[in-house]
Amino acid sequence: MSDAPLGDLDYQAVGAFRLALRRFAAFSESSAREVGLTAQQHQALLAIRAHTGPEPMTISELAQSLLIKNHSTVELVGRLVDGDLVARTPSEGDRRRILLRLTPKAEELLEAVTRRNIAELTSTAPIFRDLLKTLKRIGEAG
Numbered sequence: 001m002s003d004a005p006l007g008d009l010d011y012q013a014v015g016a017f018r019l020a021l022r023r024f025a026a027f028s029e030s031s032a033r034e035v036g037l038t039a040q041q042h043q044a045l046l047a048i049r050a051h052t053g054p055e056p057m058t059i060s061e062l063a064q065s066l067l068i069k070n071h072s073t074v075e076l077v078g079r080l081v082d083g084d085l086v087a088r089t090p091s092e093g094d095r096r097r098i099l100l101r102l103t104p105k106a107e108e109l110l111e112a113v114t115r116r117n118i119a120e121l122t123s124t125a126p127i128f129r130d131l132l133k134t135l136k137r138i139g140e141a142g
Helices: 008-034 039-050 059-066 070-082 104-141
Strands: 086-090 098-102
Touching (some): 008 039, 039 104, 059 098, 070 086
């Protein structure tokens, strides 16, 4: 990054970006609540669904993804299992590893929230483009 002083446009772009992130987070949490999920449950379902490993996500991988402690993740997964949103199964390769899979109910809820979130992100895209232009300009100045 350049050592040149930041200007008003730089601060405005970063401020707009921060506001867009906060608005999106609030929108996403509201969308999750509308289908009966807490924000943390929604984040967990999304992390499990988005996982790209060679086998389904484990509890420790979910903890890392959510930036929470392992014991908190075990409690969260227990609530998801009780709500018929996640199924736990031991790994065939290592029976100590517990694999997490979404239930059809979770897939349906997650798709509903994700469709709304994508529409919201699409409407916010100009803010992200403006920030990227600002970052590129600052980087080129350095």
